[in-house]
Amino acid sequence: MLLKSDDIKRLEIDFDSGILPPPFSHQFKLKISFEKSFINTQFTMRYTDRDELSLEEIESEGFTENDDVDFVGEIPMVWQKPIIDLYAQTKWSNKKELDENGGIKIMAKDVHGKISRSLPLNQEVWHMLSQELIQAIFEVSQKEAPLTVRYLDIDNDSVKSCAITMKFSIRKPILEINDQITERDWEECRELLGYVYLPDYDYELATETMPKKRGKYIDCGDGLWHKFGKGVINLDESFDAVSKIQQGFDKLNQL
Structure with a gap:
């Protein structure tokens, strides 16, 4: 029985990673209650089937001894x-x-x-929304800072810099272009950042220092700079995500 959306008071989102092996396998639950001025939120995440792995095997995949999460609190009404x-x-x-x-x-x-x-039926869309809600929770609980992706375009005559900070807690992207700060459309910036995480990045070629040589570069949020044409590679030959990233940031730099 489908409920009338305007009448919904409470929503629960349950996720199971299915056949994904440990240490990646996990489950999460989001319990959401719409109040007058905030969204009352409970979030739990549990990593599963790790008993069969050693701590060394878990840490080798970038995880820790306990990555489980518990949160009870409020997120802004902008998410309703x-x-x-x-x-x-x-x-x-x-x-x-x-x-x-x-x-x-x-x-x-x-x-x-x-x-x-x-x-x-639209599982991917619900999963994406859930991940954005989780990121909002991490910001509200100060577990993580807002994500900032930086782009740098250096040629012989000029240096153009662009940074997008995605504030998931309030669903606002802050755009900084050559030290000028503005707010942008959420969906536009979300689509662009969706492209950012599609290619493969060669971290052996990345640098911590800000580039000075001619070229186009991106920092995906971890402080490491990757050069287009050298360390950013499309994984899917049928979709040129690298060009989408450059075109998107070049368009923003023209604003």
């Missing part, structure tokens, strides 16, 4: 509309439970006490 809009636009499976491949299932409860449980 995108969550409700996605629910209203979603088409649903006839299934009620996940299979061995995992995925996301949704429980919704409305102001009348009616409850709906189902699996969204």
Whole structure:
């Protein structure tokens, strides 16, 4: 039974990574209640099946001894509309439970006490929204700082710098172009940053110091600079993400 989106009072997002092996395998749950001036939020993340791995094996993949997360708190109301809009636009499976491949299932409860449980057909969109909500929680709890991606274009005559800071907690991207700061459209910047994480980056060629030689460079948020044409490589031959990144930042630099 699909509930009327305007009447939804509470939403639960359950995720299971399915057949993904440890130490990557995990589950998370987001419990969201829409209040008058904030969204009451509970978030738990549990990494699974790690008993069969040594601590050395876990750390070799970039994890720690305990990566589980627990959060209870408030996130801004600016998140209500995108969550409700996605629910209203979603088409649903006839299934009620996940299979061995995992995925996301949704429980919704409305102001009348009616409850709906189902699996969204647009799994990737719900997973993306969930990851953005988790990032907002990390910012609110000060577990992580807002993500900043920097782009540098150096030629013989000029140096153009551009930085996008994605403030997930308030759904606002802050754009800094040659020391001039403005706010930009969330969807526009989210699409651009989506391209940023598609290529492969050769970290052996990256540098911590800001480049000075001619070329185009990107810092994906970890303080390391990668040069286009040298250390940024498309993984999918059918989609040129590298060009999309350069075109997107070049367009912003012209503003």
